[in-house]
Amino acid sequence: MLLIALSQAEICSAYPTMGGLYFWVSKLKPDFPVLAYCTGWIYAIAMNLTGTSGNLTVALFIASLVEVGSGRTLTRVQIAAIAWGINILSGVINTIGTKAIGRMSTFNIWWTLGGTFVLVITLLVKAPVKNSAEFVFTDLENFTGWGSKGFVVLLGFLQAVYSLEGSETAGQVAEEALRAEFLAPMAVVGSIIGSWIIGLAYMLALLFSVQSITSIQTTSYAIPIAQLYHDAIGTRLTLMCLTVICLAQFMAAVTAFTASSRLYYALARDNAFPAKGAFMALNRFQAPFVGIWMSVLIGCVVSCAYIGSVIAFNAILSSAAIAVMLSYLQPIAIRVFWPSSLQVRGPFHLGKWSWVINAVSLAFTSFICVLFILPTAFPVNKTNMNYAVVSIGGIGMIVATTWIFWGRFHYKGPVLTNVAQRPESASSDEKMA
Template sequence: MLDHVQSNNIEEVSDTINDSDRRLLELGYKPEFKREMSLLAVLGISFCAIGILTGSSAAFQAGLFSGGPLGLFWGWNICSLFMLLIALSQAEICSAFPTMGGLYFWVAKLKPDLPVLAYCTGWIYAIAMTLTGTSGNLTVALFIASLTEVGSGRTLTRVEITAIAWGINILSGVINSIGTKAIGWMSSFNIWWTLGGTFVLVVTLLVKAPVKNSADFVFTDLENFTGWSSKGFVVLLGFLQAVYSLEGSETAGQVAEEAIRAEFLAPMAVIGSIVGSWIIGLAYMLALLFSVQSVSSIQATAFAIPIAQLYFDAVGKHLTLMCLSVVCLAQFMAAVTAFTASSRLYYALARDNAFPAKKAFMALNRYQAPYVGVWLSVFVGCVISCAYIGSVIAFQAILSSAAVAVMLSYLQPIAIRVFWPSSLEVRGPFHLGKWSWIINAISFGFASFICLLFILPTAFPVTAQNMNYAVVSVGGITAGVIVNWFLWGRFHYRGPVATTSNEKPRISPLDR
């Protein structure tokens, strides 16, 4: 167990390792990865995982049809505030435990007497990240299909879209196999691409849209295509677009062992990615709302991605191709980082005997990438993508569970901090001080509310075609993980396993 780490290992190299490696040793883990990620790269990982342009674009119609501009604008700001509180809660824990595994390891350390909590959190979160990457790569394929539809007028078949998704999945695996430097470069590039892309999209919409909507429309208009009669409930359903778009800030914790000054940079990246996404997402959303030409046109669109209709109506064919290309590349980078997170989580779980085939999932290639976890994510992504050929509803049911599973994973460490306030025995350089419990309590309440909201029916009357199957898929995932615990996990998993007992820690090249 980690609590029995041999202190002589730490003292022996105390003068030759950096602070991040020293803290990793204190937690019982031998440094295995090169610390090559700067603040910009780590921030980029979280920023890329959130994918503010992509989430706001792909899910825009969900909010537009459930609450309209009123729900989108106010929901964005309200949800951003609460997601920032969740990020603060996560950052405090991340600063104390800057290790690969993120949410899983935090639960393991906060509540070591209940290993089942960490085990289930790790598995559910790993599945969620794999599904998130799969969803992202299919969305890239749908953007490419929309580009084809706008550019040539040809509608791609489901088989063709799935084939494109397979190619995107495989390309994501190749990039992740190249290792830390490639992911760091891509994540840093994504920050500038998102900033520049947002500027281009906002200016293009506001300059070229033939009709600009009034402030009254943008801030007070309520649209309801759901069938529900309760306006308050409809607006709340629109909140899901904001939450879906803002999930992913915790991804910085998955690469903590590859970051310089991880105990400081990782929590800063968790918080900074939400703050940046809040501001950028607000600017982008306002531009979209001021430029909407016809809500009913978007609702009736034949394009694979409904927001393509908004662009087509507002800026014309050629500029629509440019705008969709900007968002498509951002979506691809976001999907790549989901597989980065899942592969690192498989590594962390295998390291602690919470995942089978330990040696395989802990193996690193010449580029310091846990390639088995990467290609498992790719394989699962390709298999699930095939469901799109048979039924769009079935595919959406599988992938809608990813957002719920992520939020359920958020709940675990925050709930422990609320009900066992003394669980965080050692604080990192970033902590919330006297505000810690109240911030965690508010975060817990909001996350619980969102989990419930995610599984409620989004249309009325409820039919087999419009039912929200997230409750079924999430229930299936949760039940499967619990069964897995009783059949396998409880016999193999006891908590984090120290790796420093008999080996010298690696000396960081930065300290030579």
């Protein structure tokens, strides 16, 4: 994931312009508009799914808070209803709190840092039994049914990749920073390093504090980690810790809907999306409300899958991670197969290592996209099937169909609304940089 961030940072330094992945692809390969079109659509859907999975996770944490605090077990229908409410609340915040979202994102950074510190200290101080370093670093618990330990370890990549995705978002707000050509790519790379350090500290605290794996595996709580906390630190502190995590997850999910609605706006502006007038309409808070509530509608519909099966929730999680990785795939692939596509080089560049890093990033991204659609349990049946392959196949069909019947007739590339950025303007690349 760090190599992927380095690949993105090099492009971001050359084109520190709003639009991120979508804009980068259009600049790297303007003679193939289908690539930018597919990137924009897949990334918009990915952000929608990321927000949906995040809000459903928030619902699971709320359900666990109820279960830990009152002893009452919530049904899947009730949890799905909570997810609907969280989706709608995310829509309301995005509709009327446009200016507040940026401040909320900044606050969430400090909340996550401070919250992680509190969680780590609480677990390490209060857990009655501390596990050995041998258990933490060498023990492997395999409940998947697969005989290959190596494959089981690979299946664990999902949580890591899902947690570390999102480094490219620094490039989407690059124009708002001074010296964006340097600071934006540093933020892209720094987000991975910071997340790795914080995540490692949190994971170690969890593993040293686990009291009973069997208890977690057989828990009745909506989200199993609630059982880990309850066993280690008791009811009251569990409620506090789950609240810290729940709020951080909610704030992150809200910004995912912000991203998806802005991408729908950009695609409509560039004639890559039908109903251009509706999706470009802004309310008095300067929010693209149609894109926001489309994100909410999709989130509510997808959340209903949880009623049928927990496996369906895992498919949503996998689909979100795969869709983001598919979005990463295209700019990196262009840099591998058309090395000269980056005509403008920014102050942050990889030099002679550029092609090698991009090639390894491409290989890893492709591998992850295949790995995450493979079955996670054996023997495979209808109840434990990884339905992410169905979801990703559906996304592929939607994008391909819209290109065939709409995109290839209407989409020519991003529409430049700034006069200084129009093709006839001299040194347009330099002005955008």
